[in-house]
Amino acid sequence: xxxxxxxxxxxxxxxxxxxxxxxxxxxxxxxxxxxxxxxxxxxxxxxxxxxxxxxxxxxxxxxxxxxxxxxxxxxxxxxxxxxxxxxxxxxxxxxxxxxxxxxxxxxxxxxxxxxxxxxxxxxxxxxxxxxxxxxxxxxxxxxxxxxxxxxxxxxxxxxxxxxxxxxxxxxxxxxxxxxxxxxxxxxxxxxxxxxxxxxxxxxxxx
Numbered sequence: 184x185x186x187x188x189x190x191x192x193x194x195x196x197x198x199x200x201x202x203x204x205x206x207x208x209x210x211x212x213x214x215x216x217x218x219x220x221x222x223x224x225x226x227x228x229x230x231x232x233x234x235x236x237x238x239x240x241x242x243x244x245x246x247x248x249x250x251x252x253x254x255x256x257x258x259x260x261x262x263x264x265x266x267x268x269x270x271x272x273x274x275x276x277x278x279x280x281x282x283x284x285x286x287x288x289x290x291x292x293x294x295x296x297x298x299x300x301x302x303x304x305x306x307x308x309x310x311x312x313x314x315x316x317x318x319x320x321x322x323x324x325x326x327x328x329x330x331x332x333x334x335x336x337x338x339x340x341x342x343x344x345x346x347x348x349x350x351x352x353x354x355x356x357x358x359x360x361x362x363x364x365x366x367x368x369x370x371x372x373x374x375x376x377x378x379x380x381x382x383x384x385x386x387x388x389x
Contacts, residue, residue: 233303238335263305274374
């Protein structure tokens with residue numbers, strides 16, 4: 184596979200992966216609709232950082248531990264599920280009536296970036312996916328280390344563009360979605376969704 188073919192093939196695969204709805208999409212949409220594009224973009228940057236961390240681990244060979252160690256995989260998996268369950272329960276039990284209150288359910292005013300990152304970093308499937316997916320697009324005779332970072336950067340770029348698209352598409356609805364009853368409904372719906380993702384991750388297998 185030539186360099187051009189590798190880049191085009193991976194870009195298409197990464198695009199399809201990015202467009203597939205999941206936790207990241209749900210988190211960005213919910214934050215953008217109810218709390219504004221700026222905070223949603225900070226969440227998106229946190230998610231992108233999670234991709235980069237996994238890419239770096241795979242590039243350096245450390246991600247191979249997940250592929251051979253059932254214990255390491257299980258520990259990271261249950262940590263990720265616990266994080267999502269905590270977020271979900273907080274939203275279900277204590278839904279907000281406005282987004283101006285100081286005791287924000289998900290994060291402080293400095294924590295939007297952090298809110299987006301753990302969903303990826305604590306999901307071992309991202310490591311397994313990168314381990315099995317990225318090598319297929321590394322041209323023969325080229326440095327796996329360099330090309331892993333190149334491919335991950337492409338994935339992050341596509342993800343960022345998609346996040347911006349999601350954020351811009353929800354701007355027109357921000358007025359309606361800031362009403363008290365709508366905020367509570369969104370928090371509870373998002374909490375339930377997070378619990379579903381937590382259960383799915385906890386009971387998942389490689």
